[in-house]
Amino acid sequence: MQPVVTVGLDGSHESLSAARWAADEAGRRKLTLRLLHAWPTLAPEPPRLPAEADQNYWAKLLVDSVQAELRARYPDLAIGKNLVADDAQHALLQAASESEMVVLGSRGLESVESYFLGDVSMPVVARAERPVVLVRAEPRDEWGPATVARPVVVALKLHGSPDDLLDFAFRSAVAREIPVLAVHGRSVPLRARTPWGVDHGFSEETIRSAHEQVSKALQLWREKYPRVDVVDSIRLESPAKAVVRAAEGASLLVVGRRRHRAGLVPHLGPVAQAAIHHGRCPVAVVPHD
Secondary structure, eight states: OOOEEEEEOOSSHHHHHHHHHHHHHHHHHTOEEEEEEEOTTOOOOOTTOOGGGOTTHHHHHHHHHHHHHHHHHOTTSOEEEEEEOSOHHHHHHHHHHTSSEEEEEEOTTOSSOOTTTTTTHHHHHHHOSSOEEEEEOOSSSOOSSOSSOOOEEEEOOTTTOOHHHHHHHHHHHHHHTOOEEEEEEOOOOGGGEETTEEOHHHHHHHHHHHHHHHHHHHHHHHHHOTTSOEEEEEESSOHHHHHHHHTTTOSEEEEEEEOOOTTSOOOOOHHHHHHHHHOSSOEEEEEEO
């Protein structure tokens, strides 16, 4: 099966932004883009039915209009489309098993939730076997490649960050020709706190030790991707807060989540939760063992 980037469409501004981001990503990675719209009441495709009698008219119009816009912007990009008579969550999970990544629109913590956020996107993020990227609506009508080399930020653990996570981050940086910023946050214990801040000795030792471990963890990836500039950042605050703050102005934020085991309820850790709800840039959630 040909590798594809799949984007879920629901007619919202967020899903249109997701489609634009996905098209740019598919073009950079030289992959096919698949536009997916799923709804349980879609009818089987009738033969030569006039538009006014076609039950799927508005669904087709949605997908066709997005496809036309993206083809105008990316004339060399292969774009396919899927109208699926199925529950959106099930359709997206199936698509994730067949795709390099799935891209969805997101509204973060805003009061009005989109169709793909909450009931659909969060279960997909928690269950998908491949990376899921959440994209917020763009503040302006402008879109396309950024003019500033904003980094790919990746949340790094010191005790064995998974290969899938780092490989996704570095491949994303290579495709954009931008740096990787590896961020590690560490909460300060009460014993190290003073009335004027964090104990200086604890701070120096903790940061020095963490830098050594982070450098060791990134060595293989520096060798594998020599064209990527890599910077690490050690922050004495909770990992979730450190990652969200570091991602301000980033091109992409990459966080991990463990694949769920049979019989266990899928869930997201605090770093992934914080990134999804508070990150302003696109957020890639990468499953790993």
